[in-house]
Amino acid sequence: MEQIRITVNGREMVGEKGETVLNIAARNGIEIPNLCYNGKLKLYGACGLCLVEAENSPKLMRACATVAQDGMVLSTNTPRVKKARKIALELIMSDHSGDCVAPCSLNCPAHTDIQGYLKAIANGDDKEAVKIIKEKIPIPASIGRVCPHPCESNCRRRLVEEPLSVAYLKAFAADNDLASDAPYTAAPEEASGKKVAVIGGGPAGLTAAYYLCLSGHAVTVYEAMPEMGGMLRYGIPEYRLPKAVLAKEVAAIEKLGVEMKNNVKVGKDISFEEIKNGADAVLVTIGAWKGSSIGCVGEDLEGVLSGIDFLREVNMGNRPEIGKNVTVVGGGNTAMDACRTAIRCGAENVYVIYRRTRAEAPAEDIEIEEAIEEGVEFLFLTNPAEIIGENGKVSSIKLQVMQLGEPDASGRRKPVPVEGEFRTLDVDTVISAIGQKCAPSGLEEIELTRWGTIVAAKSTCLTNVEGVFAAGDATNNGASIAIDAIAEANEAARAINAYLLGMPMDFPEPYYSKKDVTAEMLADREKKARAVMSVKSPEYRRNNFDEVLNGFTEEQAREEAKRCLECGCHDFKECKLIRYANDEPIAPERLSGAIHESFKETRLVTIERDQGKCILCNLCVRTCKEDVGASILGLVGRGFKTVIKPEFEGTDKIEICKTCGKCVEVCPTGALKLLK
């Protein structure tokens, strides 16, 4: 064979005469993106991704179809080539209708592979489920119990009847795994020799510690409190998250190799400087431990306390004196935890004061429901006007009656006072649960926002101090739900790992294809009610801290997991299209228009073809014809409306199909799927 020499991206390479540019480049380690090329088949040249620029040639050339000539000088990454490839991808993506990832996962702040672990649970493989969950969440038994599960709010099954019980299934799998003889443990990579200090052992700190430890770094967590767990340990009441469960998950992280130092408060027991000097990177995850004040007269009286202080006391095993009549101010989950804890501490009359209505309350509705069951009285549309005391101690609270006015910036109707209407309650304790603040101390170098939270860069979690990162409730917008802290900790761990390895720390937002699905599209699904977990009776609950939930039965869990619609693409991990779409930023939305509807062709019996995902590369058609020799598939229609169908739309040809699966193998996207 005669040899030729070409230059690609400044590198000289040798090829055989007659070889295409694409092949020579690929053999020399330069992948030129392509979606319709296959070495076994005749040249086709449709996708337009493999365009390259040649010296002295005015036009871009298709690398898949260009036979290399001796002395050719080519570039695969010039601005012109990149622009051409970008718009080709945008055009393809503008008519690619499918969900790379299921909406549950997209809406989980940590982007947990929910579809993946639900499938494992459905298959009875809890260890596998936990393995998948632990790619993002190292404490699933705890999080499964407390998470307000944005995944469920976005579960597409709600268009059929009700969302899946994702959070509880997670707890189910994790509980089973913890109870098993050999709970799942990931293996850390080889020691990197780098040290990381984590300040604060809450969900964010534990998460980052876990993943950094897995990456081979030596991690030490400094915790001011006597035990690890942060708000999960000291904020969430025992009846929602038994501390023994959390302790097991913490122990597993410790066992992995994370060094845990409790009762060490930075700025008091150890200086920030000392921590910095002793580590290659520092992560600050100190949380938001200060309750916001009510802002009315009398809030300094004895008997007025914040929700988190109250919950912390109780969670430390103390029983604060709260008297008979307790008022909790606020409509969020902390308020629910506080009022239900107050009931359990023996208060006879517990009121919740909330200035809007139940519909606007940020607390989970089930929490409100269960609180009412336990005897809490909700005073909606009331707001504290004044806390009245006797001898320096709370005696009553004056409430302004409110009504809902115009919607505010957040879209919620704004509560406005009803002029002159008040009511008064006799109370012994006022618990304010209207928000949390971050109160950093001992970290003076670190730049704070005007709300007192730490300024941490998006995605990298970097603070203004070299080598110091921050995540969780303590940063930027302040307190949020645990899974948000975990999500940020994942990012922080990724950034810190990159920092320690001297790699770029910025990871661009991945691009996903998404699809709009309506209830009509799911009309053919069989209805199957959501599993209801049994709970302890309200009467039983009132005077103890036993876990309210009884957990799923085995059968319940397996059946519930099977309800998953598997919205995410089966081919996501192998999909060439989405890989290219993430190489450089693209914006197909600007080209959005008509799409090929997601029609599912099932006439091939064991092969399902999703028209919405098909990019018409024609590889299946060509493979069936040229490689298999069956010619079952063909192009039908013209222009934009062209589709792939059994050739000539006939049925006789379909019978020839022997399900060899070669069409499925060559499909560069998830448009074809073997049904088995």
Added chain:
Amino acid sequence: MRIVIGEGSCGIAAGASKVHKAIEALMTENEPFELGSTGCIGMCFLEPIVDLYDGKTLLRRLVKVSADDAANIVEAARSGDVSKVDSITISAEDEEFLSRQTRIALRHCGLIDPVSLDDYREADGYQALEKALKTMTPEQVIEEIKVSGLAGRGGAGFPTWFKWNAARQSVSETKYLICNADEGDPGAFMDRAVIESDPHSLIEGMLIGAYAIGACEMIVYVRAEYPLAITNLEIAIAQAKKANLLGENILGTGFSCDMRIKAGAGAFVCGEETALIESLEGKRGMPRLKPPFPAQKGYMDEPSNINNVETFANVAWIINNGGEAFAAMGTENSKGTKVFALTGKIRKGGLVEIPMGKTLRDVIYGIGGGIRDDKEFKAVQMGGPSGGCIPKELLDTVIDYKALAATGAIMGSGGMVVMDESTCMVGMAKFFLDFTALESCGKCVHCRIGTARMQEILTRIVKGEGKEGDIELLEELCEAVKDGALCGLGQTAPNPVLTTIRYFRNEYEAHIKEKKCPAKECVDLLTYSIDADKCKGCTLCAKKCPAKAISGEVKQAHVIDSDVCIRCGQCVSSCRFGAIVVE
């Protein structure tokens, strides 16, 4: 005397067959005249056309003839007193439509009987073939074509000799000569005219080409929508075979070549040569990657040469008259003549063949007589959906491949759609893009999705839903599609959009920013109202309005409810007082 009726498709459409039947009905035995038919003379604006001949001399050319004129025509033919048909005789001015032309490709059109081999032979037919086969080597034929400077008339303007030579050089026992008679440009009809009116000139031109490249078979790929062309060509092929002009040992020279017709289903992309080959092979019409070029691997993977009808129609003339005579006409880089199909808002529409080097003004004003209804010329779309528009300021552009390309338009196959002030240029661009988007074969991403996206953007602009940045987005898409599309269809599809943006950007901006259509053509952007001062309250508009949007008392000014109005324009045409205001 001979009565000859122009019965090309356009003549028939205008009523020529009725005229024919009416005359025939009046004829008795032993009339002193004959009745015959011919093809298309190319004066669409005067159809149906009837010629009165004395021997070979044209006595009278009668225009816009109707069946009612049959008696007078027969009378004139019987008596020889042609003054009886004075009223329908062509005017001196209209005669200039032809006299100002130089006809080579169309040299016999409308003059001979298309299905008479004798007529063709009398007009020097098949002399060039004989000359080529008996006195010239294939190389000499190619050389003669090279001297002539003949370039492909289908659109790309590639030198014909070069393609012939490439096919000649390809070594194979089996080679094909293919005629592209797909003529997909919706505004062009010269190829149809040639096949219908002078099929033997196509056969002769192709035979010379086949001899030059060494082809054993000739295939004419003609669209099925051209039934008369197919019929006449079938007849001509049969005649030629019988006369030993086709088949084995043609004219005793030892050269053998057969010919057949393949009717195409009318996909625009099948005018692209590699898609045409796929279609010929019985596959879906989709372009192939080039190289290999058809001259190396074409039909059935054998060396093939493809030219269009008009190109072949010039060949016999060149062999008869010499390449130099052909090259004497035209410009530095565009030789000979070119046929244009002049349509649109032109006074005199039809087929115009003129030497290269004339200006657009010569064609549109000199021959076409300017704009209909004394309106203002706005632009001319050259080259159909693949071409571009040329505005008033560039009317003096010379007809020449390079000069036309410099304007953003193309010579193309010769479609020339004339537009006046009432044509919306955004709507025009959308019209052509609708066509190409629909006709895209769907193979490559740029063409399949790119043209669809451009079409969507144009649609929202003409609906008044255009967005800031749409013009720039269109331009970006245009460049991407031009660069990335696989074949000529996609690569040229953006041309109408690019040229209208280039010359009429203000119209795009008016649609997007002011939600106005300056040409008042985009119905979604129009409002109809009644000028109360002019309205006499005649109620006619209210009666005509199909949407019942107009109300008012008799003899009182009427009003239009614009929420109900469907902007059909019926009121405008019904109002005798010019009271309807369209904005």
